Amino acid sequence: MVKNENTNYVAYLVELAKTGRKRAYVELVEINVRNVFTISYRLYSDIEFAKKNSIRTLLKGWEKLKELDTEEPFAIWIKKLAVRYAIDELLRSNFSVAEVRTQNKIDNNNEYLEYLINNLPLEERIIFILHDLEGFSYKEVNSFFSMLVNDEIKSKLINTREYLMEKLEK
Amino acid sequence: MTCEEVKISLHDFVDEQLDDFMKNDVESHIKKCDGCFAQYRKLQSFFDILKELPFTFDPPQDIIDTFSSEFLENSYREELQETVNKQSSKKKILREQKKQETKLKASRSALRKSIASKEILNRSLTSNIHRPFQTDLIKPLLIILSVIILVVGYYIYELQKNNSPWDVQLIDGTVTINGMANNSGKISQGESLTTDSKSRIFVHIPLIGKLQIDTNTTIVLEKAKDGDNRVALKRGSFKIINSALMPDFTIVLNNSFIIDRGGVFSISADESDNIKVIVEFGFVEIGYKNESYYASEGYVCEIKNNFGPGIPYRLNASDTLKSEIEKFNYENGGTNSIQKIISAAHKEDILTLLSLIPNTEQLQRQILFQVIANYFPPPPGVTRMGIIKADAEMINKWWEEIEWQI
Numbered sequence: 001m002v003k004n005e006n007t008n009y010v011a012y013l014v015e016l017a018k019t020g021r022k023r024a025y026v027e028l029v030e031i032n033v034r035n036v037f038t039i040s041y042r043l044y045s046d047i048e049f050a051k052k053n054s055i056r057t058l059l060k061g062w063e064k065l066k067e068l069d070t071e072e073p074f075a076i077w078i079k080k081l082a083v084r085y086a087i088d089e090l091l092r093s094n095f096s097v098a099e100v101r102t103q104n105k106i107d108n109n110n111e112y113l114e115y116l117i118n119n120l121p122l123e124e125r126i127i128f129i130l131h132d133l134e135g136f137s138y139k140e141v142n143s144f145f146s147m148l149v150n151d152e153i154k155s156k157l158i159n160t161r162e163y164l165m166e167k168l169e170k
Numbered sequence: 171m172t173c174e175e176v177k178i179s180l181h182d183f184v185d186e187q188l189d190d191f192m193k194n195d196v197e198s199h200i201k202k203c204d205g206c207f208a209q210y211r212k213l214q215s216f217f218d219i220l221k222e223l224p225f226t227f228d229p230p231q232d233i234i235d236t237f238s239s240e241f242l243e244n245s246y247r248e249e250l251q252e253t254v255n256k257q258s259s260k261k262k263i264l265r266e267q268k269k270q271e272t273k274l275k276a277s278r279s280a281l282r283k284s285i286a287s288k289e290i291l292n293r294s295l296t297s298n299i300h301r302p303f304q305t306d307l308i309k310p311l312l313i314i315l316s317v318i319i320l321v322v323g324y325y326i327y328e329l330q331k332n333n334s335p336w337d338v339q340l341i342d343g344t345v346t347i348n349g350m351a352n353n354s355g356k357i358s359q360g361e362s363l364t365t366d367s368k369s370r371i372f373v374h375i376p377l378i379g380k381l382q383i384d385t386n387t388t389i390v391l392e393k394a395k396d397g398d399n400r401v402a403l404k405r406g407s408f409k410i411i412n413s414a415l416m417p418d419f420t421i422v423l424n425n426s427f428i429i430d431r432g433g434v435f436s437i438s439a440d441e442s443d444n445i446k447v448i449v450e451f452g453f454v455e456i457g458y459k460n461e462s463y464y465a466s467e468g469y470v471c472e473i474k475n476n477f478g479p480g481i482p483y484r485l486n487a488s489d490t491l492k493s494e495i496e497k498f499n500y501e502n503g504g505t506n507s508i509q510k511i512i513s514a515a516h517k518e519d520i521l522t523l524l525s526l527i528p529n530t531e532q533l534q535r536q537i538l539f540q541v542i543a544n545y546f547p548p549p550p551g552v553t554r555m556g557i558i559k560a561d562a563e564m565i566n567k568w569w570e571e572i573e574w575q576i
Contacts, residue, residue, distance in 0.1 A: 016432070019416075022245065023574025029237060037229035051230055055237050059244060110222055132220060138187075158181050165216045 014074050018065055025065070029058050032075055036082045042129045043086040045118050053089070057082040080140075087126060087144050094122065109168070116167050120160060127153055128160045171195045176206045184213055238575065333376040334359040334394035343369030343385070359394040365406070375399055378419050378430075379412040384438075392422060403445075407438030412452070426473050429455040433467065445473040448485060453573070466521055466573050474500060481525045490514040495522070498529075508534050517545050524569055528560045535560065546572045 010031065016024035036057055041050035061078050068077050117125060123145070130136040130144070131153075142150050171179075176199050182188050183196045200207050335356035338345065346364045347357055357363050357373065365371060365387050373381040373389075377396060383389065387406025393399060402422040410419070411434050419430040424443045433452015439445050447454060449465050456463040456471060456479050463479045465471040471482040480499035483492055491514040497503030498511065508530060515523055523538050530538065539557045542548075548557070548564075549571040556564040 021574070022241070026238065026241070026574060030234060033229050033233060033237075034226055037233065038226045041227045047230060050227075051233055051236070054229065054233060055240060058237050059240060062241065062244075109219055113219060113223065132217075133223065154181075161181065161213070161216065165212060168216065168219065169212075 010074055014065075014068065017062075018068075022062075025062050028074060028078075029061075032078050033058070035075055035079055039079055039082050039134055040086055042133060043083070043090065043126065045114075053082060053086050057085055060085070079134075083130065083136075083144055090122060090126065113164070113168065116164055120163075123148075124156050124160045127156050128164075131157055132161070171199045173199075173203060173206055176200065176203070177209065180206075180209060180213060183210075184217065242571075242575075331396040332359075332394065333396055333399075334391070336376065336391065336394060337374040338363065339372040339374065341370040341372070343367075343371075345369055345371055357391050359391055362388060362390045362404070364388045375417075375419060378414045378417040379410065382409040382411065384408055403437060403439050405439055405441065407436060409436040410434065423473065424475065426456060426458040426479065429457060431455055435465075443475040447471045447473070463525075464569065468518075469521065472499070481522060481529070483522050484519055487519055487522070488514055488516075491519060491522070498526075505531075505534065508538075512537065512541055515541075520545055520572055521569065524565060524572065527557060527565055528562070532558055542568070542572075546575065 010028065013024045013028050013031075017028060033054065037050055037054045040053040040057070041047065044050045044053060057078065061081055064081070068074065117128065120128065127141055127145075130141045131138070138150055138153055141153055142148065145153065148156075176196055179188060179192060179196050183193065188196065200210050335358040338347075338355050338357050340353070340355070343366050344351060345366075346352060347354070348361050349364070363373070363383070365383050365385055367385050369383070369385055371383045373383060375381065376394075378399060381389075381401070384407045387408060388404040389406075389408065390402040390404060391400075392402050397418045399417075399419045400422055401419075410421075410430055412419075412430065412432050414432070417430045417432055421428040421430070421437055423437075423439065423445055426445070428437060428447060431453050433454070434450040435452070435454055436448050436450070437445065447456065447465055448470050449467050451467055453464055453466045456465065456473065458473070458478045463471070463482075465482045468485055469482045470485050472480045474480065477500060481495050483495050491511060494503060494507045494510040494514065498507035508526060511526065512523065520542055523542055527535050527538055535558045536554075539548075539554055546568075548554075548568055552564045552568045552571075557568070
């Protein structure tokens with residue numbers, strides 16, 4: 001993932017929040033809510049589930065804040081937390097994306113691509129979103145999937161790309 | 171490199187996972203081979219399409235509100251749990267204390283018995299022998315020695331905490347220390363520092379942060395010691411920028427003092443010793459005649475000479491609100507002003523309304539309670555009756571609960 005350092009202000013807020021200042025944490029939430037919601041929405045493709053996951057992540061973030069390493073930017077840490085909670089739930093419940101659109105109603109490339117992504121098998125979909133859309137490295141994606149080795153992730157991603165390219169070509 | 175090898179490496183190539191050597195090989199092959207170039211272009215156009223997908227999504231409007239209310243609810247639950255834990259651990263401690271005391275009593279009586287029997291035995295054996303004189307002196311001498319060691323240790327410890335002198339960083343203009351031009355870059359405890367109409371300086375407070383001293387300002391460094399740093403503002407203004415979370419820094423004013431509770435704020439004193447505190451971030455505590463007042467982030471508090479701290483107001487509050495607060499503070503605006511303040515106040519001005527409570531009659535307190543509660547329901551432990559009686563602890567508790575939400 002692209003290195004994104006804390007600004008001085010965010011670092012200051014993190015330090016304050018670590019000492020128990022709730023208001024500082026609420027400010028951190030306001031700064032990062034869009035970031036957390038976006039990754040959640042990509043993974044669930046459902047506004048309500050994404051909102052639920054975002055709130056759960058932000059609440060858990062407060063409890064786990066003391067574990068945040070000073071070297072790790074807050075924005076990335078909270079995003080990874082959102083991914084962990086989402087993946088845990090998605091895999092546990094074998095979540096399938098409720099696709100309201102049918103293929104017939106899709107009228108542009110973006111919508112068609114989103115339709116294809118949403119209909120990928122769960123693991124492939126998550127790997128593709130994390131690596132190609134959200135910019136996580138192979139190593140980081142691997143850290144979310146303890147049961148898969150690096151090469152499996154890579155091969156799943158390449159197959160997904162080939163599949164999507166082929167579908168888009170038609 | 172063969173076409174098959176390029177096909178395998180093409181994804182690593184676009185992911186920038188190849189070392190320089192492999193990268194060059196793939197690049198030179200693609201340039202020569204039409205088939206592989208077409209594959210590369212296909213992959214590139216796929217990524218171009220991906221780039222067109224939205225980068226972020228707008229979260230639902232109510233997400234922050236939902237988060238805040240759940241966050242608040244969890245906080246209450248934690249507080250409640252803490253109280254229960256405290257009570258249960260208190261009970262546990264009492265139980266353990268009793269057990270311990272019983273054991274101690276038992277052992278003491280056993281000890282007494284053994285001492286008594288020993289004494290009886292000794293008395294019968296040594297009834298005619300006197301104790302040597304020296305043994306009586308050793309005990310008091312040891313006590314005196316321990317006291318001396320403790321006093322010396324404490325003195326050395328206190329001495330180590332002195333952090334004078336502080337560094338003075340001159341950006342522009344000149345600075346005088348104790349009335350004389352001084353370029354030493356230091357200010358020591360007990361010295362005064364004055365800036366002229368062109369000066370721009372920073373004074374660095376060890377372990378705390380820095381003071382940005384404005385033009386035509388005089389300060390006196392009253393105490394420079396870790397845990398107790400004090401600066402008196404005689405005239406002019408300065409800004410405090412903290413790098414410490416819990417700074418030990420106090421600003422001494424003519425008839426009040428300001429305790430830095432962390433953050434960024436500025437203080438100015440005019441020729442009539444009227445003080446203005448503007449809090450940019452964090453909050454400050456204002457001490458006046460054994461009472462404490464708080465000014466929060468984004469708030470201004472004025473301390474007029476002979477009046478004490480006025481009601482704090484938001485820096486961006488409406489002019490009507492500011493003028494009514496001025497009337498209430500210094501021109502006996504009374505009930506009329508309170509009504510106008512209430513109607514001019516927005517949600518963000520709630521701390522102003524809360525600060526009014528101790529300074530109003532019971533009838534107005536009832537109205538203020540209702541107005542504040544409409545925006546921020548009182549937390550557990552804060553009651554309507556308590557607020558009507560202007561219970562300082564309850565006001566403070568409510569203030570703490572509102573402060574982080576605004």
